[in-house]
Amino acid sequence: MCGTCGCGDRDIEAQPAPRVLALQRSLLSRNDAQAAANRAHFRAHGLLSLNVLSAPGSGKTALLEQLARRWPQQPIAVIVGDQATDNDARRLDDAGARAVQIRTGELCHLEADLVDRAFRQLELAGVNLLVIENVGNLVCPTAFDLGEELRLAVLAVGEGEDKPLKYPGLFRSADAVLLNKIDLLEATGFDRALALANLRAIAPAATVFEVSARSGAGLDALVAWLQQRCRPAGHGHQLHDHHH
Amino acid sequence: MHELALMAELQQLAEEQTRQAGARHIHRLRVRVGALAGVDADALRLAFEVLVANGSPEGPWPAATLDLEAVPARCFCSDCAQPFTPIDVIHACPRCGLLSRQVLKGRELELVSLEVS
Numbered sequence: 001m002c003g004t005c006g007c008g009d010r011d012i013e014a015q016p017a018p019r020v021l022a023l024q025r026s027l028l029s030r031n032d033a034q035a036a037a038n039r040a041h042f043r044a045h046g047l048l049s050l051n052v053l054s055a056p057g058s059g060k061t062a063l064l065e066q067l068a069r070r071w072p073q074q075p076i077a078v079i080v081g082d083q084a085t086d087n088d089a090r091r092l093d094d095a096g097a098r099a100v101q102i103r104t105g106e107l108c109h110l111e112a113d114l115v116d117r118a119f120r121q122l123e124l125a126g127v128n129l130l131v132i133e134n135v136g137n138l139v140c141p142t143a144f145d146l147g148e149e150l151r152l153a154v155l156a157v158g159e160g161e162d163k164p165l166k167y168p169g170l171f172r173s174a175d176a177v178l179l180n181k182i183d184l185l186e187a188t189g190f191d192r193a194l195a196l197a198n199l200r201a202i203a204p205a206a207t208v209f210e211v212s213a214r215s216g217a218g219l220d221a222l223v224a225w226l227q228q229r230c231r232p233a234g235h236g237h238q239l240h241d242h243h244h
Numbered sequence: 245m246h247e248l249a250l251m252a253e254l255q256q257l258a259e260e261q262t263r264q265a266g267a268r269h270i271h272r273l274r275v276r277v278g279a280l281a282g283v284d285a286d287a288l289r290l291a292f293e294v295l296v297a298n299g300s301p302e303g304p305w306p307a308a309t310l311d312l313e314a315v316p317a318r319c320f321c322s323d324c325a326q327p328f329t330p331i332d333v334i335h336a337c338p339r340c341g342l343l344s345r346q347v348l349k350g351r352e353l354e355l356v357s358l359e360v361s
Binding site: 030108165 | 246250253254257261262265267269272275280283334343345353354355356360
């Protein structure tokens with residue numbers, strides 16, 4: 001019988017009163033846990049890991065081709081995310097990188113578990129730099145930690161000097177910002193000083209490199225900066241009892 | 245657009261917690277969304293409607309409602325040694341103009357509570 005009015009409805013009687021479960025659980029907690037595992041994994045392999053973010057077409061892949069060609073002695077490893085095609089992985093392969101493509105399908109960003117699966121396909125002997133090239137998107141990838149050591153944002157000349165102000169979340173989260181296509185300053189009438197001031201305002205702590213993947217300008221400084229942040233080769237393997 | 249992925253995560257988390265509590269129906273979800281979390285509340289609501297509309301009538305979702313609680317941004321100025329509520333995207337301190345590098349609040353994206361039976 002129903003406890004409220006005595007109507008005898010069994011269904012009503014079977015309904016327990018709603019109760020509140022206090023949870024306080026981050027919606028990113030599963031991704032964050034996998035990202036922490038990735039970070040430990042990358043470190044155990046003695047890798048410096050980068051997450052590279054930008055809009056489509058700002059030259060991420062061209063920059064990584066140049067980085068692969070200029071990286072001293074060792075090949076670099078790249079995990080590259082796009083919604084479709086493995087064109088980028090092939091380009092990076094041709095540049096001497098060890099590349100694995102993630103085709104994200106409908107997903108607009110990379111998540112830590114996708115990176116983990118791709119990472120397991122990489123041949124890492126002699127590699128000390130892992131670059132994760134995110135899906136070209138200035139919004140969605142920002143919230144997802146992939147386990148990287150450093151976050152690099154790319155802004156290209158010709159994109160609009162106020163992009164850091166329009167997409168503050170991404171640029172604020174960057175450890176370094178690459179202002180790419182610097183060889184096109186004159187042709188595009190891009191206001192370099194304004195773009196740099198906007199970057200400074202949003203990301204005061206980020207290191208800024210003015211580079212060109214095409215002319216090679218500024219790339220030596222970038223390579224030197226990254227080299228300083230690398231671990232000694234084999235360092236991780238000696239410290240961790242870790243096998244695939 | 246990543247609001248769909250976040251909603252899928254919310255769904256999984258809520259169903260897990262409901263099962264663990266021995267409950268079968270979800271009545272209300274309280275979700276906290278910080279102003280700097282990079283999440284659009286309307287997109288999150290739309291993703292929720294899709295989730296509920298596509299849920300089986302036998303499942304835990306048909307009666308569920310979503311309560312979004314907005315958390316404003318709060319920064320800290322290291323020069324003034326005071327917290328402040330940013331009024332612009334560059335997080336300039338309203339007292340001294342210094343650009344804050346420290347966000348105290350506003351990145352929240354969490355399932356606060358579930359009402360279940």
